[in-house]
Amino acid sequence: MKSGKQRRTEIQVQRAEQRDDAADAAAKLRLDERARNAKLANGEKARELALVSKRLHVNPANLGPNVSWGWPEFVHRGYYVDQPFSCRACGKEQVWSATQQRWWFESAKGDVWTVAVHCRTCRIKERERKNLARRTHLEGVARKRSDGA
Numbered sequence: 271m272k273s274g275k276q277r278r279t280e281i282q283v284q285r286a287e288q289r290d291d292a293a294d295a296a297a298k299l300r301l302d303e304r305a306r307n308a309k310l311a312n313g314e315k316a317r318e319l320a321l322v323s324k325r326l327h328v329n330p331a332n333l334g335p336n337v338s339w340g341w342p343e344f345v346h347r348g349y350y351v352d353q354p355f356s357c358r359a360c361g362k363e364q365v366w367s368a369t370q371q372r373w374w375f376e377s378a379k380g381d382v383w384t385v386a387v388h389c390r391t392c393r394i395k396e397r398e399r400k401n402l403a404r405r406t407h408l409e410g411v412a413r414k415r416s417d418g419a
């Protein structure tokens with residue numbers, strides 16, 4: 271038969287063990303959380319790195335003319351970013367993509383201070399209108415010449 275004192279000691283030991291278990295569980299939880307946060311941070315870092323490596327960097331040597339003082343924002347920033355705008359002619363919401371900008375400034379040598387104002391459809395329409403006007407003008411000139419001869 272166990273004495274009352276023995277029984278009390280056993281209960282105290284049991285409780286102490288339970289407290290230790292709870293403390294261990296809490297510590298494990300904290301470790302798990304730290305590991306999860308570290309994993310998230312690594313994922314975030316990897317995503318950031320992927321974004322950085324996808325950036326279209328400005329190559330200043332390729333830029334077209336700059337007749338104004340200073341340089342526009344994208345040159346200071348060092349890379350192109352997609353730019354939303356609404357078409358001046360039809361009002362359609364558009365994005366002037368980083369790729370299109372790089373082509374415009376570095377391949378087409380567009381003035382560094384110019385920005386897209388018309389959507390693709392309206393640009394094509396405008397070009398056709400100008401071509402037609404030029405053709406009509408040239409035909410008129412040719413007709414005048416042949417009339418005079």
Ligand SMILES: [Zn+2]
Pocket residue numbers: 357358359360361362388389390391392393
């Ligand atoms: Zn348009």
